[in-house]
Amino acid sequence: MTSNEHEPMGGKNPTLGQAARAFFTFHSPRIFAVMWPLLVATRLAVGDFGWADLLVVPILLAAQPFVEWLIHVYILHFKPTTVWGRKFDLQIAKFHRAHHRDPWRLELVFIPGAPAGSAWRCSPPCGSCSRPRRRWPSAASSAA
């Protein structure tokens, strides 16, 4: 096997620049790349630093693994449920299940650029979801 289409960038060994370009083709890294410097600049502009400011980074670093675990277990691995005869599922959970089936597909690794509040979807469509559906990267197509 010379190349694997299921591995990032076709199984090739990308350079750091190629990997960075691939990374920033996705929505969520671009949001972080813009928001993080803006938030740091805003905090620096506000000033009035105190001892509590020194605790923010270590607290975030200490909490992150637990927050990540809670998100993973309770949101990303949310199981479809039926309420009053209607099946409810989180779109992000469907997307994450597709990621587990095909972990090397980069478009299933990053948070898709869906409008806020669109994580809840009814499956099958129940009519209460009147918002136009955004097509997520074939999470459903790899659900076979």
Ligand SMILES: [Zn+2]
């Ligand atoms: Zn998972």
